[in-house]
Structure formats: C-alpha cells, structure tokens
Amino acid sequence: MSARDLSVLLGVILIIIMLVIPLPGWLLSILILTNISLALIVILVTMNTQEALDFAIFPSLLLLLTLFRLGLNVSTTRSILSEADAGNVVDTFGEFVTGGNPFVGFVIFLILVIIQFIVITKGAERVSEVAARFTLDAMPGKQMSIDADLNAGMIxxxxxxxxREKIENEADFYGAMDGASKFVKGDAIAGIVIVLVNIIFGFIIGMTQWGLSASETVNVFLRLTVGDGLVSQIPALLIATATGIIVTRVAAEGNLSHDVTGQLFRYPKLLYVAAGTIFLLGFTPIHFMLTASIATILAVGGFYLDRSHQRQQEYEDEETDQQTEDKEVATPDNVVDLLNMDPIEFEFGYALIPIADANQGGDLLDRVVMIRRQIALELGIVIPVVRIRDNIQLNPNEYQLKIKGNEVAKGELYLNHYLAMSPGMDDETIEGIDTVEPAFGLPAKWISEDMKDEAELSGYTIVDPPSVVSTHITEVIKRYASQLLGREETQQLIDHLKQSYPTLVDEVTPEPLSVGEIQKVLSKLLEEQVSIRNLPIIFETLADYGKMTNDTDLLAEYCRQSLSVQITKMFAAEDYKMKVITLSPQVEKKIAEHIQQTEHGSFISMDPETQQKVIETIHQQASQAFIDNSTPILLCSPAIRRYVKQMIGRYLTDVVVLSYNELEPDLEVESAGVVNI
Structure with a gap:
C-alpha cells in the first residue's frame, strides 16, 4: 500500500478517534487549520476545472470533509464544556475576529450561517437536483447519437x-451530487445546533459547576463558542461555495477564472457606459473624487481591453484565413468540390483578354447576356450562366468552348483585324490571313483595318472579332441545347408552365409521364432545332398521347406534328414556298420493311450496302441546296421520318428531315429531287 493510500486511511481513522477520544488543544488547533486549508484547496480546484468530471471525487470528498468538520465540532465542544479551552486557534478567533465583544461575534456567526444555509446551500441543492434529473433524461438520446455516429463511421x-463511459460517469456524478448536497445542508443545521448547545450548557456548567458569575460565564463560554462556530463555518462556507461552483459548471473553454474574465469583459465598450454612470453619481452627495477615480479606472480598463480584443481579433482572422487555405488544400470536402463542372465554359488566350475586360472596352459579358435572351426566345430554354475565363495553356489568340467539361468548338481571333467572308469570288487584291468562319465553316480572311473599306467594296461581308465569337457561341449552344436541358432545367420549365396552366401540367406529370420522360421528349425536339417555347401545345399533345404510350421517340413525333405551324415557318421561304427532296415509294417501303421493334425501342436495321446507297443518293440530291447556300429539306411519310433522321443524322447533319404531317396544308411544296436507288 502506498503512502498516499495510507494517509487517506489514517485520516478516516482520525475522524473516528475525534468522535470518541478527547484531543489536546494544540492538536485541535492543527486539525482546525488543516480543515481550513483543505476547504481552500477544494474551492481553488473547483474554480480551475473545465468539466465537472475533472473533479469526479468531489461527492465522496464532500462527505469526508463534512464528517471531519463535525468530528472537530464534537472535539471542540467536549474541550469547551469540560476544560473551557479548545486550543489557540478557537481562542484567537473568539477574541480577535469579534473585537473582544462575544455578542458581535455571535451576530457574525449567525450571518455566515444564514448566507450558507439560505443562499448557497439551498441554491446548490436545487441545481444538483435539476442537473441529476436532466442528465438521466438525456442519457437515451446521447446513447442513440453515439450509435448513429458509430454506424455512420464517424467515430x-x-x-x-x-x-459511453463519459455519459455514464456524468449520470453517476450528478446523481451523487444530488445526494451529497444534502450533507452541506445538514452540516449548516448541525453547526447551529452545536453553537446553541455550547451556549446553553456552557451557562449551566459555568454557573453551577464552576461557580462563575453570569458576566464571566458569557465572557468565557460565549467567546469560545463563537470562536468555534467561526472556525467551523468559514471552511463550511468555502465547501458550500465549491459545491455550488461544481454543479453550476457548464461546458467551457477554460477554468472559472478564464471564463469569468473572458465573458464578463467580452464587450469592453460597455465599461465606458459603466464609467459614465459612476461618474454621474459624483454629482450627488457621494464623494466626487471617489466616483471620479472609479470611473477613470473603468474607462482606462475598457480602453486597454478594447485594444487587446482588436489585436486578438486580427490574430484570429489571420489564423482563420490560414486554416481556410489549409482546408482548401487538404480537406476531403474540397476534393469533392473539384468534381463540380460548369455546364458552359468559354476559355481564351491572354491576347483575347480585352474582349472580356470591361475596363478595356470589352463587351463579351453583355453579348453573352443577349445570347441567353436570344436562345430563350428561339428555342424556349434558359441556358445556364456561361463561365468566362482566360487559360494560359491556350495560344494567345485561341479560344475554346466547353459543354459540361468537353471541348465542342474552338477558333482564333485577331483583335486588331476584321473577318472578311468571301462573296463567292475572291479578290486577289484583298490580302489577309486565310481562315474559316467558325460558326458556319465558310472561307474567310482576317484583314487589317486598312483593308476594310476595300474589302467592303469588293463585296466581302465584314465582321468584327466580338461579333464573330458571339455568333460562334450562339450556334454552338443551339447545336448542343439538348445536352443542356437536364431534369432540373425541365422541372423549372414545368414549374413555370404550372403557374399559368396548372390543370394541364397535373394531367401530364407525374402521371402518366415522369420528369425524365418529358425531358427526353423535349431533348429530341431540341436535337433537330425545334423550339420548345410553345410548351402549352407540347403538353397538350403529351396529355393526349401520354396515356397511350411512353415511347419518348413516338411522343416527340406527335409533338412535332402539333407544332406544324412553327416548323413550317422555320423552313418556308418568304413566298410561303418550300423546295424539298422526296423519297421514292420504293425507298420508303424498303426503310419501313427494315424497322425493328424491341423492348428498348425501335430502330432501323438495314444492310450497310443499301444504307450507304441511300445516304449517298440523298447527299447527291442535297448538294444543289448546299451550292445555293440554302438548307436541304428531305420530305417523307410520318411513319418513317424519325428512322430516316436516325439513318442520315450522323453523316448529313445539315439535312432537315420533315414529314408531310409537319407542314401546313396551304404551303406550296416544290420538288427539288427524288431519292431513288
């Protein structure tokens, strides 16, 4: 057994001895001073603990100290009543603290008892009771939280x-404190009883057994009794205060001193208010110099605390910035953020920065806003924000456009030049850098400003660099509009339509068609540049045919037929005529015979040789339209339209495929050729 363990055991045995065996006055003085020292140590420890569990032995220690103090009371009472002597410490307290007046000392003793019993002990007892109940009630929820964190892999x-052990220890601690607080209450009551016993029986013993007069009895026994009460109530008051501190301690960042100073003086400017209030009290009968001195101390303290808080805030801001930078580099969450991808990105070399920098006269941002408005009007979709940034990995005059992280177009710009597109016959006198117009692939030249007027006189179409790039961006976005329309964007369109047509929307979605199926129908329309701005007609068609089929390809065909007026105006000439290429009955029959139906949809399954002949023939017939700089239109029956587009779409992207049902009856159709094999 260690010396530490032995000392605690001997201390407990000493308490028992004090209750039975009389102790000499000098030993009582040592034990009384030891009691005061232990009480001081306990209250200092409670003030420096951050959590109640840091001093978990407190309930047991409280019992031992209370028993020790009661043992001392029994020993001193025995010495006072039997020998009128309880040691030098008790005598000194009775003489010095009371100023030689035992009645004054008795009043001080009563005040200490009232403070301890009514104020501190009563409050600590109530807090202990509530803390114990709340801790026990919160245990199931805390246990479930731990299990959830464990199952989620967080701990x-x-x-x-x-x-779990900490939660159990907290419950045990506050439960023990609920009972231990009763020791403090009982100790206060016992102190009062012991003092009364000492006074009453002291009078009886002094006047009957020792033959003292009343004044001598009061001077001897009341002085010693008050001294004994004071030396026992002072450590009792410290222990009661420590009990109140330990049970009112909440989660904190430091000890009690740190928290009191840190939280009490958290707002230094309020000290100026307090200083002003105290200063104004000096104009009352209170001494002016006294209030002015205290006000000055408060104001100076507020000034230095304010400066200290500012320096601390600057330091914390620097630490926060550094931690944020470290987290951006090191935390897994930031790695996840790297997976985010902008729907549309426009990147350019450093030589093209002036077209995007408003300070240098660049208007690309304004042009992008106009592009978004134009596409909303033409195609009926709201494209996402275009991310514009420079890229030093590109050539100085190079730019590229990305759709969902993939490069889909690129080109070159020369800011001090103009793009001159040929009228068909080149003028050899027009010198420049040969290139291709990026949006439509037409031959062109980058010419200097000096050649601009001459090129215009030669019939060249002159375009400035910002217009070139904005036109290119517009055409690329139109081409990839179907990829930019996802489910979220489709839901936004549905929500917007529902504000005006709630019944129509409710009839279409979520039954019989989901948002994903509607998105597929709209995407198929956009793939062939059919505007979806007229959503009410599209939803009317989906409401009519959605209950019969969920084949999105077929539903898209029905929607195209409902949009016949719109499609006719898209491709008809000004005189409301349309030149078309038609398929011969033999070709249409062959295509119809090779359509296969599967559970995943229908597709055309024609032998490669025949398919190649059909594509080549269509290309031959469409060549004249390409020469005339017009859009070649292939007209076929509604049953095979989508399969014809499916067959030639990869090879003849510029050929428009229409069905008879997609044209208005009053449209004048002229045949520009027949596809035959």
Missing part, C-alpha cells in the same frame, strides 16, 4: 466506448 469503436 471508432474505442471512441464510442469512451463517450
């Missing part, structure tokens, strides 16, 4: 075990 098995 390890050992961490879960430690947290």
């Amino acid at each position: 390890t098995e050992q961490q879960a075990k430690d947290r």
